[in-house]
Amino acid sequence: MPDAVDAVIVGSGIGGLVAGAMLARYGRRVVVCESHGIAGGAAHGFERRGFRFDTGPSFFCGLSDRTSLNPLRQVLDALGETVEAIAYDPLGHYHFPEGTLPIYGDAARYREAVAQFTPTGAQELAQFEQQMLRLYEALRGIPTLALRADWKLVSTLMGRYPLALLTLLPHLRLIRGSVGDVLDTWVRDPFVRRLVDLECFLLSGLTAAGTVAPEVSFMLGERSRSVVDYPLGGAEAIVAALVRGLKTWGGELRLNTHVEEIVVEQGRVQGVQVRGGDRLLAPVVISNATIWDTYTHLLKPDRLPATYRQTALDTAAIDSFMHLHLGIRADGLEGLTGHHVVLHEGDRPLTDPGNTCMISIPSVWDATLAPPQHHVVHAYTLEPFVSWQRDGDYAHRKHAKAEPLYRALERVIPDVRQRVVQEMIGTPLTHAHYLRRDRGTYGPAIPAKQGMFPSPQTPIAGLYRVGDSTMPGIGVPAVAASGLLCANTLVSPQQTTDLLNQLGL
Ligand SMILES: Cc1cc2nc3c(=O)[nH]c(=O)nc-3n(C[C@H](O)[C@H](O)[C@H](O)COP(=O)(O)OP(=O)(O)OC[C@H]3O[C@@H](n4cnc5c(N)ncnc54)[C@H](O)[C@@H]3O)c2cc1C
Incomplete structure (x- = not known):
């Protein structure tokens, strides 16, 4: 039977979408299978009672600047897509125990602000x-x-x-x-x-x-x-642009399509087995699932050399997160800015769960993300996955663990608790479930000089990986680069040269 497509991509995170859309741009027949009902992985957005929430990233750069080095921006150009974005400065405020430091893109202003301390x-x-x-x-x-x-x-x-x-x-x-x-x-x-x-x-x-x-x-x-900017419509606007690009160039996205197995015979990829019975044949499969998910759930253990598999699975993982998604009343908050980081205790490691809290309030840049006179808030902090289970104590524990996030928000909006009209608390279990990520991890902990993020190739012919457990690492620009690296590796250098010529790069 002939292959249905040239490549199947497992997962529609930014890495998977970039790999898929770029391969489609190069003329390959591509299908992206996404387990979830919404595309975007860690960058997907969702709506509750008129509030549009980002699940993960809210800090972006170079979306509205053609000279930016952001690989995502280069991909959007290659696909003929744009994302409208609003630039802002200061980029954020860091709230230390001894005071608040505004972070400016403008170097002179930033130095002045630091000099105050x-x-x-x-x-x-x-x-x-x-x-x-x-x-x-x-x-x-x-x-x-x-x-x-x-x-x-x-x-x-x-x-x-x-x-x-x-x-x-x-x-x-x-x-x-x-x-x-x-x-x-x-x-x-x-x-x-x-x-x-x-x-x-x-x-x-x-x-x-x-x-x-x-x-x-x-x-x-x-x-x-370059510029730090926020996409109008939220992170999901970036996902939508990549999906449009994928489709414009002939690729297909299948939502609610959970891949159960990457099928390998005699050391070569044959395609994927989808939950519910379908088998999609392809000579190339690109997994956007994490390294642990790919090698534990998607491949039978004997398909990989045992030591390679074990070494990969032994990769240390960064913790997961507690999330607080809020809709709040906005009256009297006219001077509010969008990004804040709160360090509760200066003498505790900033990597300690609950000690460093990240806050984003994107409705200060795009008022359409919340109903009139309201703001949408996302606060999160590291939290280990171990010991979380949905037992009788779950609801109580969840609220207790959200406390550092509320206390962080109070540094920015002192009466935030009285303003809440919509509250959702997410635990590492929520994170692992909705993002389909092993232990809900942020990604691999591979310290500089102690190793490198793996390349897209694997020991199995035709099997590649993209996303934040591959080179160059974690974050939207990095995973966009991983998708690019993989797509380019699968085409001839001449095809890339032709594309660079078309784009004048
Ligand atoms: C809370 C938080 C805040 C962040 N903030 C920022 C920020 O401000 N700026 C920034 O640049 N980065 C940020 N990041 C990091 C960035 O969002 C991620 O590194 C990046 O989005 C990960 O993309 P990815 O392509 O690796 O895959 P993921 O986003 O993990 O996507 C993988 C996809 O694969 C799907 N999948 C998995 N298994 C299967 C299967 N078997 N079948 C089908 N589909 C499957 C999943 O459902 C998912 O959609 C943040 C991350 C988090 C969690």
């Missing part, structure tokens, strides 16, 4: 940022759209971007190094060291010592040289 620290921070921004500028010369995950990359880069490659050479150590190394060289001030740790934690789930330098270079570069 520590003048020496502000100078050290400027030196630290200078190092990181040099790498951002060097990365500028090679668009992510040109990258692939096999040896053919070398000839593509040498042929098309020889000067940019030369510019990158002096930064090789930094590219492979950790933010902690740069921090140790340039910053002594404890306030600034903790600030950088916090920013790393928000990106990678790890502190500076564990975070790879290019990730922070990218963040600092985008926010000071």
Whole structure:
């Protein structure tokens, strides 16, 4: 029987959608199977009583700037899609026990704000940022759209971007190094060291010592040289644009289509077995499920070399989350800003569950996300998955664990509890269920210098992986890059060159 399609993608997270849409853009017949009734994975949106909630990401960059290095932006351009977004500065406020620091994209304003806490620290921070921004500028010369995950990359880069490659050479150590190394060289001030740790934690789930330098270079570069912006309509507007792009280029998205098994015979992928009986044949299957879900639930154990499988499954996982989704009355909150991070106790590790709370109130940028005179709020904090079960204590425990989130919100909106008109509390069990993620994890904990996120290839011919447990890592720009790397690896360098020419990159 002929293959029904060229590639099946398991999962419609940003990584899966980018891989699928880009392969469709390259002319491949593609089907994306999504287990959930809504596309987008961690980036999906949902509605309750007129409030539109983001489930996960709310911090984006470069959506409205063609010069941005954000791979997602490059993908949207390649698909002919746009996402309307609103730029804002300050990007957020960090609420430390000793006071509140506004975070500005504008470098001079940011330094002034830090100097209010520590003048020496502000100078050290400027030196630290200078190092990181040099790498951002060097990365500028090679668009992510040109990258692939096999040896053919070398000839593509040498042929098309020889000067940019030369510019990158002096930064090789930094590219492979950790933010902690740069921090140790340039910053002594404890306030600034903790600030950088916090920013790393928000990106990678790890502190500076564990975070790879290019990730922070990218963040600092985008926010000071490009733009931080929020998509009108919420994160789901990005998902919708990718789905439109997938369909425009002939791809198909099947919702409520849970893949039970990736079918492998004689070491080669044959397709997927869908719950309910259908088998979809394809020579290529791309799993957007996490590394643990893919190798535990989707593949029979004997399909992989035992040691490879065990090593993959032993990858450490970052914790899951407690979530608080609120609809609140907005009267008297005219000066409210959209992003806040609250650190409750300065002498406790910021990675401790409940100690660092992230808050986003996207209706300050897009009023259509909430009914008139209301705001939509998402607050979350790390929470381990272990020991959560739906027993008699579940409801009580859930409310108790939401307390640090309410206390964090009170730093921003002191009477928030009296304003609530809609409340939903999510636990790691909720997170694991709706995002279909093993233990509801944020992603792999692979510290810089102790390993690298795996490439899209697997030991099984025709089986590839994308998303936040593959290269380059966690976060929307990173998983978009993972989808791109995978799609490019599956086509000829000439096809990518043609696309780059069309886009003028
Ligand atoms: C609370 C939170 C806040 C965040 N904030 C930000 C932020 O502000 N900025 C940022 O850049 N990043 C942020 N992130 C990180 C970012 O959202 C994720 O790294 C990224 O969206 C993950 O995308 P992914 O492609 O790896 O897959 P996922 O989003 O995990 O999607 C995988 C998809 O596969 C589907 N699936 C799994 N198994 C099957 C199966 N067997 N059959 C069919 N389908 C299946 C799932 O249902 C899911 O839709 C945040 C994450 C969280 C959780």
